[in-house]
Amino acid sequence: MTLAVCYISLFYQRGSVTITSTNQPMVEKARGEKVTLPCTFTVSQEDQGPLDVEWVLIPTDNQKKEQTIIMYSVDRIYNDYYEAMNGRVQFTNPDPRSGDGSINIVNLKSADTGTYQCRVKKAPGVESQKIRLTVLVKPxxxxxxxxxxxxxxxxxxxxxxxQEGSPLLSYNWRKLTGTKELPATSLLNKDTGELSLKSVSEEYSGTYNCVAANRVGADDCFVVLNVTPPINTAGIIAGAVIGTLLGLSLLAFLVFCCCKNKFYKSLKAPIHAWFKSRTSTARSYIGSNRSSLGSMSPSNMEGYATTPYNQVPSEDLKRSPAAPNLSRMGAVPVMIPAQSKDGSIV
Incomplete structure (x- = not known):
């Protein structure tokens, strides 16, 4: 990992307390990693007071107060001042009286970026230093x-x-197959990650690899380019049109057949009823005639057979004495056939 150094400033010094840490004004680390912020010191015989080692986080906004991160005081360690770092910060040496007040911060987060100050007090000596910590995110x-x-x-x-990564990210493309060289017409923008290709040909086909990187890490991805001849769009459109017309024609034919079938069914019912009624009437007429004929005796049938229906009745038939009177009253004379002794009609 690349380590850059932040500003370390030594403030006032009284007595003989001296911070001996290497001058590292700035430290850069990747998110999720561990960082050690150094703060080693020495004291002299003149410093007789109790030892206090305190780490504070100085906000970038001057209107906000400093936040104590961890502290050693009166032979005791206090590390629950800052909730955001509970369980993630501790002294490198469990006993800072040894002269090592450095701290470790594990599982770094982006929010941990800031200016940290180490203050060492042992009366009458007091000294402090600042370290700028920058937490970067890998691509x-x-x-x-x-x-x-x-x-x-x-x-x-x-x-x-x-999708992730602290600026400034840098992108780089390369070709992994074929000539393994980027086409001559390509134009690379390392800041945006775009590789422009002009008037591509089939030789441009292959697997391409992109690497995204910053000061704390890198990540990559792959894409396969397959350049093909232009598609015959005119033929595709014509085929689609013909297929559509055929489909519409088939649909129209099916609708016609369906309507025709319904029309014939609508005519079939009344025609069938008419034939049925006519058949029933004919059967009843024939049956009635058969019953009438069946009631006649052979002797009756013989009279009907021998006597024509258009023969005018004989005037020799005797008229009833009351006939003239009935005629004057408007009655109509009726001819009654004579019968023989055996009951046959004469």
Whole structure:
């Protein structure tokens, strides 16, 4: 990891307390790692008071108060002042009286970035120093993708983006297959992670790798470029149109057949009823005639057979004495056939 050094300032000194830590004004570490903030010191025989070692976090806003992180006082360690670091900060040496007041902070978080001050007191001596801690985030969850058509002669862009990572991130592309060299027409932007390719050809096809990096780490991703000849869009459109027309024609035919079938069914019912009623009437007429004929005796049938229906009755039939009177009253004369002794009609 790259370590840069932050500003360490020595404040006032009284007595003979001396901080001997190496001048490291700035420290940079990656998130999740461990950092040691140094603060070693010496005292003299003149410093007879109790030893106090205190670490405070100085806010960037001057309107806010300092926050005590950990403290050693009267032979006791107090490390529960700052809730955000509970369980993550401790003295490097459990007994700071040895002259080592350095602290360790584990599982660093982005919020831990700030200015830390070590204060050593042993009356009458007092001394302090500041260290700037910067917590950086490694690039992570880097994604590669292609923007644009992968047809020959087209322009496209390979893009690379890290979802996490402290600035300033730097991106770099390389080709892993084929010539393993970026095309001559490519243009790389290391700040945005874009690789522009102009008028691509099939030789541009292959696997490309992007690496995103900052001062504390790196992450990468891959993408496969497959350049192909242009697609015959006119043929595809024509085929789609023809297919649509055929589908509509088939649908129209099915609708026609369905409507035709319903029409014939609507005509079939009244026609069937009409034939049924006519058949029933004919059967009843024939049955009644058969019953009438069946009630006649052979002798009756013989009279009907021998006597024509259009024959005018004979005037020799005797009229009833009351006939003239009935005629004057409007009555109509009725001819009654004569019968023989055996009951047959004459």
């Amino acid at each position: 992570a969850r880097t994604k590669c993708y292609i923007e644009g058509s992968q047809e020959t002669g087209r322009d496209l862009t390979l893009k690379c983006v890290s």
